[in-house]
Amino acid sequence: MSAPSDSNSAPRVRIAPSPTGDPHVGTAYMGLFNYAFARRHGGKFILRIEDTDQARSTPGSEQAIFEALRWLGIEWDEGPDVGGPFGPYRQSERLPTYALEVERLLQSGHAYRCFCTRERLAELRKQQVEAKGKFGYDGHCRSLDPETAKARAEAGEACVVRLRVPDEGETLFVDGLRGTIRFANAEIDDQVLMKSDGFPTYHLANVVDDHRMGITHVIRGEEWITSTPKHVLLYQAFGWKMPEFFHLGLLRNPDGTKLSKRKNPVSVFYYREMGYLPETFVNFMGTLGFSMGDDVERFTLAEMVEAFEWEKVHPGGPVFDPVKLAAFNADDIRDLDDEELYRRLLERVLPRERLMPMVRQTKERIKRLDDFVPYVACFFGGEVDYRADWPKAQKKVKKRARKEVVDALKGWLDEIERDPRARAFDAEGLEAFSRDYCEASGFKAGELFTLLRLASTGRMATPPLFDTLEIVGKDRMRERLRGFIAFVAGQPDWAAADKK
């Protein structure tokens, strides 16, 4: 049961993405650094799926993570699909382990059962916000007698298990990139370890698995710094040897905030579909927060592995600049020989799966086979030119103030992430969602759909809108709509000035 983690044995590292939605660039980024470190030292790189959030996890996105990482050439040694000596590598399959460990914590008094309802917690939180005081659990159930608490739980009363954090003193750890980081215990919340549905939270599952899988170095994003003391407390409570911690800077949007799909494409698949070369993409990620030194910035994965050391890693959060990525990509495309480029074009741009939906759409609208290409042009590439047809679209919304239009489009863009029907981005779901959205926003279908049509294709005459959007794809549509919104916002207002 004890893990093989002598300080001089080969390192074991891991990434632990949760399978919710599209494979995130941030996951690939952390994967790259973990991979590079592991390979550099002849260690193992493990992929563990953290699917403890039953509400958000989806089976498809686990596959998507595999696919995205493999596309980039970031291969793992142990994982749910390839197996390994410390499996299972999917947390939903390790529930008994967590139950066992949590019981130990309960018995040693490092954790306690909490029967507070969500309502009470919400109320507590509200008061804390109003009082502008400290946030966090107030310790209501802390002093419950363990035996009676146990009896209540066994009688079926819903409860969670919380970590008992000392009131006094401080908890510290050494970050390999940032030095010693210390937190006053009073600042640390009594973190929930086990949810009422019997699933562990990230904090518990993460520490238990890292220990049991013999993880020696935890390399992850700096968003985790604040919760690391909780993990440290857990290691101490269990009496386990702690791994070394390295918190990398977070990838940022151009405005400096944490990279998010609201502001930037964040799906690895977007970059694949747009035709970035995987080796280029990896190289580009490797220039963020890492440097070979000597002003060298073009390198292969193998070269990065060979050169990898923590002294070359910079802890600040880099902006992910798609313009520079595109420049790298253009450069690498030029370096491909013609045969190779042709092969990649076929594989990436013209595969059967991608073309087939377009074939169906186009069939009854083209007169000659060759018309196909201009007809489907709007399904490829990034930006689209909507300026020519804008006056026509504008007429459809001539009674609206510019701001109304902009807000409606922004709202739609925001909502497609929240609404489950739109999230899948298929024609049927999109239509249902969009019609409801019209109702809610007070826009007529003819108004909104016209705007979306122009934004997505640059034209006023297209196949049915929602079939079109499905083929254009969510990420591409998001990009185009962002561009369109900026364009409209930059137009002079056309509605009468007295209109509210």
Next chain:
RNA sequence: GGCCCCAUAGUUCAGCGGUUAGAACGGCGGCCUCUCACGCCGCAAACCAGGGUUCGAUUCCCUGUGGGGUCACCA
């Protein structure tokens, strides 16, 4: 707001006590050229501020400022 992290051109990185502070992307100008792109040449562009330490600070320390993260029965 509390706590934590970070800080060199617009952006990504070099620098690791003494440099005309270097490169890439982007920007600007030029050359090449039937156009565009490529290619080539050049220009502008940075050490957040104030205190220390030191013979000497972009570099080490402190404070401030700015940016970011985090404060869930999400990870």
